[in-house]
Amino acid sequence: MPAERAIVPFAFAERFFGEGAVALAVFGWWAAAHRLPEFILPGPLPVARRLLELFITPAFLQDAWTSTWRVLVSIVLALVIGGGLAFLAHGAPSLEGIVDRRIKPVLNSFPSIGWAILAAIWFNPGSFGVIFVETAILIPFCLINIAEGLRNIDRELMEMGQSFTRRRLRILWRLTFPLLVPYGLSAVRIAYGVAWKIALVAELLGATDGLGYLMLRAQTAADSTTFLATCFAIVLIFVAGERLVIVPLERRFARR
């Protein structure tokens, strides 16, 4: 009991310290912005105001939606292609060398800007090029996670499955896929983070809409307020997606 009583004030102190650090950071930002010209560092208030404005401007919401659906489609495609490659290597041992020693190292070491530049050369600006680049960047993350999942599948469970049915599709659907769900979710989580943080570069070079394009336009016009507001908007969208979709999904499947 005394230990519990001690924990509550400590949690409060921790929380107080944490929110205090945020307040201090915002105050430091405000003080720094006070001395610097607006195109280098706008203050927190104008940025917050612009952030609010952005979320009620239909044009911005359109751009945010464009980036979001591109990210989602790319994650699904990367999961299908990366997972497919992992299954190929797992199912046909003769293909293992091709996937593990040729495709995986190349995709894994391919610089993201390389994809973006190649797409800018090969395709017209638009959603197709952006999705191509984002998918190409995300495939190795999905491939590595799903391959790890396939490697860790319990052999005895598979044997048990085979004693019930000889239909491979049934085993795949009833056993392999459910066993892979945690690895698939962890692939989605990593891919989601990489997509918003790194793969957004696709929209800088090969698009005429989306949040990446918006950021580049604001930066070229030296409109730091809009630029920073867009950065924070991405942070908010990213965190919202993680908290509202990925964490509940993980919690649901962890309970099973």
Place this chain on the structure above:
Amino acid sequence: MAEIDIAAAQPSRPSGLAANKLAANLFALLFLVAWEAASYVAPDYLIPGPVPVAQRLAAFVTSRHDLGHLGASLFHVAAAIAVSFVIGSLLALIPYYVPVSRFAIERRIGPFLNAFSAIGWTLLSIMWFGVTPLTVIFAISAVLVPFALVNMSAGLANVDSEFIEMAGSFTRRRGRMFALVIVPSLYPFIFATLRIMFGVAWKVTLTAELFGGNSGLGYMINLSRQEFDTTTIFAAIILIIAFVHCMDRYVLAPLQAGVSRHYAS
């Protein structure tokens, strides 16, 4: 009986491996043929053939000017890894020694750094520092700090508390305990962190150099793009893939495996 089984199974394993290797090499050959065929159909500025790209690659590794750009990229990556590793580790150590700051670091600073996009840091640092190596190093470091923070926090959480107790019975000096007990038990995590950071750094460096650098492979790729010199872009990409893969496979992975074997038990 079992011994005979194993002896009988052995010869088939190397042949399986050889078939695997053969398939992999055949695939690479097939890919080269397809690439060559595609380069006949498509114009040079879209897909240059493997031969001109190989010639450009050979010119690349013998040209002082081109190697200088590779050196600049290496410097950016090394400097950024060093800076972000120190900052990330310090951020991870603060909650370890000052528990009240745990919420601030793990729930406020960490998630914020983790959610801020790499492009944001790059363009922001161009506005702040102009087009200089500092911009590139700042942008890469900002992206890498959360990786160092998360991994080193995990490492600190894994330090055996009995070790600490034992060390506490030998000395009361915290600096001595840190250097002789905590740091050695962190070695496996340090190497794993550096390996992850190396991989991510290369993904971000070229972007930072392309937009905010005046040297490095990213800058070179940008110049080639403006001149529609796709051959150089291909050569640079192949060079990076080879370099990153060889570094990871032949230097970092064995190093990490050695360290893990030595310290993690």
